[in-house]
Amino acid sequence: MADTAPPSGPAGTPRSGRPRYGARPTMKDVASRAGVGLKTVSRVVNGEPGVTPDTERRVQDAITALGFRRNDSARILRKGRTASIGLILEDLADPFYAPLNRAVEEVARDHGALLINGSSAEDADREQELALAFCARRVDGLIVIPAGHDHRYLEPEIAAGVATVFVDRPAGLIDADAVLTDNFGGAREGVAHLVAHGHRRIGFIGDQPHIHTAAERLRGYRAAMETAGLPVDGSWVSPGSTAPGRVRAEAERMLTGPDPVTALFTGNNRVTVTAVRVIAELGRPVALVGFDDFELADLLSPAVTVVAQDPARLGRTAARLLFRRLEGVEGAPRRVELPTRLVPRGSGELPPPSA
Amino acid sequence: MADTAPPSGPAGTPRSGRPRYGARPTMKDVASRAGVGLKTVSRVVNGEPGVTPDTERRVQDAITALGFRRNDSARILRKGRTASIGLILEDLADPFYAPLNRAVEEVARDHGALLINGSSAEDADREQELALAFCARRVDGLIVIPAGHDHRYLEPEIAAGVATVFVDRPAGLIDADAVLTDNFGGAREGVAHLVAHGHRRIGFIGDQPHIHTAAERLRGYRAAMETAGLPVDGSWVSPGSTAPGRVRAEAERMLTGPDPVTALFTGNNRVTVTAVRVIAELGRPVALVGFDDFELADLLSPAVTVVAQDPARLGRTAARLLFRRLEGVEGAPRRVELPTRLVPRGSGELPPPSA
DNA sequence: CTGAAAGCGCTTACAG
DNA sequence: CTGAAAGCGCTTACAG
Numbered sequence: 001m002a003d004t005a006p007p008s009g010p011a012g013t014p015r016s017g018r019p020r021y022g023a024r025p026t027m028k029d030v031a032s033r034a035g036v037g038l039k040t041v042s043r044v045v046n047g048e049p050g051v052t053p054d055t056e057r058r059v060q061d062a063i064t065a066l067g068f069r070r071n072d073s074a075r076i077l078r079k080g081r082t083a084s085i086g087l088i089l090e091d092l093a094d095p096f097y098a099p100l101n102r103a104v105e106e107v108a109r110d111h112g113a114l115l116i117n118g119s120s121a122e123d124a125d126r127e128q129e130l131a132l133a134f135c136a137r138r139v140d141g142l143i144v145i146p147a148g149h150d151h152r153y154l155e156p157e158i159a160a161g162v163a164t165v166f167v168d169r170p171a172g173l174i175d176a177d178a179v180l181t182d183n184f185g186g187a188r189e190g191v192a193h194l195v196a197h198g199h200r201r202i203g204f205i206g207d208q209p210h211i212h213t214a215a216e217r218l219r220g221y222r223a224a225m226e227t228a229g230l231p232v233d234g235s236w237v238s239p240g241s242t243a244p245g246r247v248r249a250e251a252e253r254m255l256t257g258p259d260p261v262t263a264l265f266t267g268n269n270r271v272t273v274t275a276v277r278v279i280a281e282l283g284r285p286v287a288l289v290g291f292d293d294f295e296l297a298d299l300l301s302p303a304v305t306v307v308a309q310d311p312a313r314l315g316r317t318a319a320r321l322l323f324r325r326l327e328g329v330e331g332a333p334r335r336v337e338l339p340t341r342l343v344p345r346g347s348g349e350l351p352p353p354s355a
Numbered sequence: 356m357a358d359t360a361p362p363s364g365p366a367g368t369p370r371s372g373r374p375r376y377g378a379r380p381t382m383k384d385v386a387s388r389a390g391v392g393l394k395t396v397s398r399v400v401n402g403e404p405g406v407t408p409d410t411e412r413r414v415q416d417a418i419t420a421l422g423f424r425r426n427d428s429a430r431i432l433r434k435g436r437t438a439s440i441g442l443i444l445e446d447l448a449d450p451f452y453a454p455l456n457r458a459v460e461e462v463a464r465d466h467g468a469l470l471i472n473g474s475s476a477e478d479a480d481r482e483q484e485l486a487l488a489f490c491a492r493r494v495d496g497l498i499v500i501p502a503g504h505d506h507r508y509l510e511p512e513i514a515a516g517v518a519t520v521f522v523d524r525p526a527g528l529i530d531a532d533a534v535l536t537d538n539f540g541g542a543r544e545g546v547a548h549l550v551a552h553g554h555r556r557i558g559f560i561g562d563q564p565h566i567h568t569a570a571e572r573l574r575g576y577r578a579a580m581e582t583a584g585l586p587v588d589g590s591w592v593s594p595g596s597t598a599p600g601r602v603r604a605e606a607e608r609m610l611t612g613p614d615p616v617t618a619l620f621t622g623n624n625r626v627t628v629t630a631v632r633v634i635a636e637l638g639r640p641v642a643l644v645g646f647d648d649f650e651l652a653d654l655l656s657p658a659v660t661v662v663a664q665d666p667a668r669l670g671r672t673a674a675r676l677l678f679r680r681l682e683g684v685e686g687a688p689r690r691v692e693l694p695t696r697l698v699p700r701g702s703g704e705l706p707p708p709s710a
Numbered sequence: 711c712t713g714a715a716a717g718c719g720c721t722t723a724c725a726g
Numbered sequence: 727c728t729g730a731a732a733g734c735g736c737t738t739a740c741a742g
Contacts, residue, residue, distance in 0.1 A: 023515070023516075024515045024516075026734090026735055026736080027735070027736065028735080028736095031713095036712080036713085037712060037713035037714075038713075038714085038735095038736090039712070039713050039714080039737090039738095040711090040712060040713070042736075042737070043711095043712090045736095046737090049711095050711055050712080051711070051712085052711065052712095055711080055712085067511035067514070067515070069487070069490060069491055069511070069512070070491060070735090070736080071432075071491070071493055071734090071735055071736065072488075072491040072492050072493070072736090073428060073431055073432055073437065073492060073493050073734095073735080073736090074432055074718090074734070074735035074736040074737090075735080075736050075737070076428055076718095076736090077426075077428050077429055077432055077718050077719065077720085077734090077735080077736070077737095078717080078718045078735085078736050078737045078738075079718085079736090079737070079738095080718085082428065084471075084492075091457060092453060092456045092457040092460055093453045093454040093456065093457035093458075093667070094453065095450035095453055095650070098447060098448045098449065098450055098453045099448040101447045101448065101472075102446060102447040102448035102474060103448075105447055105472065105473065105474055109473075114471055114473075114488065114489075114492065115471065115472050115473065116439075116469055116470065116471050116472075117456075117460065117470050117471075117472045118460065118464075118469075118470065119457060119460060132424070133427075133469065134469075135424060136424055136425060136426070136427040137427050137428060137439075137469065138426055138427070138428050156422035156424070157424070159422070160378070160379045160422070161378075161379075273650075273651065273654075276654060277654065280654065294650075294651075295450070295628075295649075295650065295651070296628065296649075296650070296651045296654075296655070299628075299631060299632065299635065299651075299655060300651070300654060300655070301656065312448070381718090381719055381720080382719070382720065383719075383720095386729095391728080391729085392728060392729035392730075393719095393720090393729075393730085394721090394722095394728070394729050394730080395727090395728060395729070397720075397721070398727095398728090401721090404727095405727055405728080406727070406728085407727065407728095410727080410728085425719090425720080426718090426719055426720065427720090428718095428719080428720090429718070429719035429720035429721090429734090430719080430720050430721070431720090431734095432718090432719080432720070432721095432734050432735065432736085433719085433720050433721045433722075433733075433734045434720090434721070434722095434734085435734085711742105712741105712742085713740100713741090713742085714740095714741090714742100715738105715739095715740090715741100716737105716738085716739085716740105717736100717737090717738080717739105718735105718736085718737085718738100719734105720733100720734085721732105721733085721734085722731105722732085722733080722734100723731095723732085723733105724729100724730095724731085724732100725728105725729090725730090725731100726727105726728085726729085726730100
């Protein structure tokens with residue numbers, strides 16, 4: 001008899017209508033179990049009209065019995081769009097980018113898209129590798145916080161229809177949508193704030209100058225000093241790595257030399273935190289304004305005055321622009337610049353020591 | 356002549372061998388342009404042996420000319436595994452989970468897999484929706500920080516071969532791999548530390564008790580008190596929302612009542628930060644130990660003593676376990692528990708006010 | 711209302 | 727060394 005076939009254990013059930021272990025039932029399996037055609041199953045799964053209640057029920061029963069779940073990868077292959085976007089940031093672990101990440105996710109979710117994530121680790125090669133891997137998966141769009149300065153490698157992808165928006169820093173050597181913070185204006189305002197509180201000797205410690213945001217902030221510092229008619233001594237300006245060791249050394253040098261600065265403008269949150277430590281160890285108050293807000297800045301004493309960006313808004317704006325492009329909005333690449341906000345908390349309002 | 360066909364603008368090039376705008380060249384396009392078979396292109400693209408240098412060059416030229424990039428979605432459909440994993444956490448914007456996220460990414464990268472991300476927003480329905488969406492995309496594996504307490508919805512997926520590891524909190528109503536922190540032991544140690552510094556009246560403010568980690572930490576608090584032979588007044592124990600308003604009210608109540616506690620044990624980083632604010636406003640030192648480390652804890656005054664978890668290790672451990680499962684390691688579900696580390700910084704070593 | 715055929719862009723299993 | 731055929735699991739376009 002046909003039933004004398006060897007009993008099928010959990011690891012392999014050749015009996016028709018049931019998938020083998022580790023495999024998954026397909027629409028074909030559902031169709032044969034329900035005794036209908038493939039297209040009818042497709043109609044039920046996708047809620048398309050034109051199926052009698054009785055047929056629908058039979059299909060639903062088969063779906064439940066087999067534990068069928070539509071394979072969206074196959075669907076996607078046929079439909080063209082993948083309903084997924086890729087986001088490349090510098091470091092998924094960096095608290096500064098976390099709200100940006102979440103904001104992008106929310107917008108993607110509103111549009112029914114999934115989010116693929118990756119960290120460039122501030123390495124141009126890794127950025128490219130990730131971006132192209134995402135494109136190979138045929139993401140509909142790409143949001144990139146660039147690490148590199150040459151994005152020509154993306155030209156074929158963009159031409160092929162991958163919507164691409166750069167955030168936080170502009171693209172290099174290609175013309176593309178970008179959503180940025182007004183780094184120049186923010187830094188200028190922060191330094192002007194120190195000037196307004198009587199400082200004339202203001203130090204700048206920032207990130208490496210090849211990073212766009214760092215260069216812009218340094219430019220803002222210089223502009224504020226020039227506007228105020230203040231000279232800038234070369235020894236007051238220190239762009240470079242944000243490694244605590246270097247920042248610490250530079251802050252100590254500027255604050256304890258023969259003719260010390262009376263205030264510090266720090267170019268990003270990591271620099272600011274190290275500067276706070278140095279000042280605390282110094283034992284005397286030093287005026288400080290930092291670029292980027294950070295948690296607990298208000299709990300330190302003195303509380304730290306900052307030029308705040310809005311990372312969530314950066315992400316939201318970029319993602320919305322991306323989906324607008326995907327919906328067919330054409331036009332020249334856009335450059336959106338978001339404002340900063342000066343948050344006075346105490347450290348930036350300290351006067352210079354009365355000479 | 357054939358060349359009298361209407362000129363083809365950028366939006367549509369019917370000329371054979373070139374894709375229309377917005378579409379992408381396929382292996383078939385490459386094959387016909389190079390004058391070879393489809394399989395030969397596949398061999399070149401995948402670096403398989405058995406192609407003469409001359410043929411290979413012709414194929415490479417066609418690839419370059421057309422800007423071909425293999426469609427990994429199609430490849431995946433045929434191969435079975437998608438080389439992607441999904442990670443569901445509570446909130447991509449939460450700095451606590453950011454290092455976990457990055458650690459998972461690094462392990463995935465080591466295994467050539469991409470990372471799809473999502474936030475449950477502490478909502479069980481949204482967790483399920485995300486998990487099933489990831490499964491529909493046929494991720495190879497799933498790492499979940501669960502929001503819900505019933506994960507039976509994942510049983511068909513797990514049976515179908517989706518490797519699944521829970522992190523930070525265990526799965527509900529199913530038996531599955533889990534990587535957890537020793538919340539009980541950590542809390543017990545933190546409270547015992549306060550006891551060792553002379554405190555007998557210690558308050559506990561924690562998260563909602565239906566959250567596994569919160570319940571475990573409360574259990575640790577009670578165990579430490581009991582071990583020390585100290586009674587626990589009901590008014591000293593406050594599990595509930597971590598919203599600043601509630602935490603603030605509870606901290607103020609415990610610290611300013613008729614018979615106030617002399618020390619506070621706070622159940623997570625958000626609670627700790629609010630407690631620090633309340634204590635700062637109070638104007639007198641109060642001993643404090645918090646569960647979870649946080650940035651700048653050492654810069655506050657007094658610096659905050661914490662029971663630290665290692666979120667990156669949590670993520671790394673979970674991801675490694677996941678890939679071991681994907682490599683075929685069978686066996687009963689595992690439960691890994693990672694130790695905490697008490698970090699004395701000052702606030703936890705304050706003595707009770709001399710009565 | 712229902713379904714057979716063709717095709718999305720690859721890989722697998724074979725055959726020359 | 728090379729390639730035609732079949733198939734991964736769906737959807738599209740059509741026909742009954």
